[in-house]
Amino acid sequence: MRFALLQLRDRSAAEDAVQEALLAAIQGASRFAGQSSERTWLVGILKHKIVDNVRKASREQPIESLEDRGEDLDAFFSDDGHFAEAPQQWANPERSFEEKGFFDALERCLQSLPRNTARAFTMREVMGLETDEICKELRISTSNCWVMLYRARMSLRACLERTWFLAGSGRAG
Amino acid sequence: MAFRLTCKEASKLISDGMDRRLSVPERIRLRLHVSICDACTRFTSQVAFLRRALKAFPGRDDPEGR
Numbered sequence: 001m002r003f004a005l006l007q008l009r010d011r012s013a014a015e016d017a018v019q020e021a022l023l024a025a026i027q028g029a030s031r032f033a034g035q036s037s038e039r040t041w042l043v044g045i046l047k048h049k050i051v052d053n054v055r056k057a058s059r060e061q062p063i064e065s066l067e068d069r070g071e072d073l074d075a076f077f078s079d080d081g082h083f084a085e086a087p088q089q090w091a092n093p094e095r096s097f098e099e100k101g102f103f104d105a106l107e108r109c110l111q112s113l114p115r116n117t118a119r120a121f122t123m124r125e126v127m128g129l130e131t132d133e134i135c136k137e138l139r140i141s142t143s144n145c146w147v148m149l150y151r152a153r154m155s156l157r158a159c160l161e162r163t164w165f166l167a168g169s170g171r172a173g
Numbered sequence: 174m175a176f177r178l179t180c181k182e183a184s185k186l187i188s189d190g191m192d193r194r195l196s197v198p199e200r201i202r203l204r205l206h207v208s209i210c211d212a213c214t215r216f217t218s219q220v221a222f223l224r225r226a227l228k229a230f231p232g233r234d235d236p237e238g239r
Binding site for chain 2: 076077080081082083086087088089090093094096097102103106107121122124125126131145146149150153154156157160161
């Protein structure tokens, strides 16, 4: 549910998607041969439902006509193209997966992204779609898509560094 | 773009490289830049970490289905 909510940014749409996924799961239960865990299987169905939902929503929304050149990203750099704040060393990032609170911090950072940027990024990284599929779903150009993914990575990296890795929240070392 | 990349150009190529195949000149220029730039070396491993974190994310949903 949290996963659906993150992607759709709308509680009722997220609940619908989860419900549809569960229905589809019940209908398809006989075909489930036990080749993956039930959880993986359900998340797989949910992903399809979310893609359907995003597709529907982008049909209803007006197309963004402006070319996204990522001007807002200039703020991350000085005029001569250096990082305004250079990325710091992260101590033991892999251990974060085991630490309470890391995924909450990640979720908060994802929520702070612009809506379409978060959509494009979760379609790419959580659902593993290729960029041409994402462009088609969101009806944006390929280069727009790359700029969006770049923005998501720049923003998330900075956000996690600020709120998790350098904040020392719940971390030892 | 001059032959030598700035961090701004390099970080965009690092990100693009996760979504498309970079051209040979792009890869050569990126490798040259990253080999002498600590900030972009960290950036590279941090965006790779982000990819692993996002892959692990859905499985971390809380059990009561909030």
